[in-house]
Amino acid sequence: MTVITRYVTLAVASVDTPASTIGTLPATSHLAAIAMLVAERHNQDEWRFVVHAEAIGAGESEDRLLAWASTALPDRGTVLGWQLAETVLPPLLAASEAGDPVTGRTFLDRLLRLVTAPSIDLAVEHGGAGAPPSPELVLPGGIGADTLDAAGVESAWAFGHTRRLVAHVEALAIATWRLWLARSSEADLAARVAFEAWVAS
16 A cells, blocks of 8 residues: 555653763763654555664663664654654764764664654744653643653663663653644544554554
């Protein structure tokens, strides 16, 4: 069937390490998890959804996440996210620069094909960089998601609790998509009904 519209909702989890107080080590960011919710509208308003997510623990190479994402990311679609410039893209770019050059370049090539197409940051209308840290906090009707705070992400990463990290980024991606459905005139009833049926299943 022909794909008429594709949306790719990106969410990440990362751990920030501050610079050492004596100035010997710079501040760093460690990519811990990536999720992408792909929503496709096919012929006659048939919607299909799939969520992909992967996580690593402390000591594991970020290259593994980037290699996985290079394959999992669709080659086209409208990117949705929450604080894309502040929260989503920086740890992805930092990981691409820090690891294996070939892996980083392959991932960046795939990512740039997406983000140079239309991208929508849903946090902009809620304060942008000053918006709440999670889209679930502004969802209408109080429909929330079971996400972790910064300390929870750091703990899960440090102890290798990758299932918790996967659940966290999947919940972020789903909350972001729900917010898009709630505020978008482009998202018709068929999309909402199909999505909630998919979540329920």
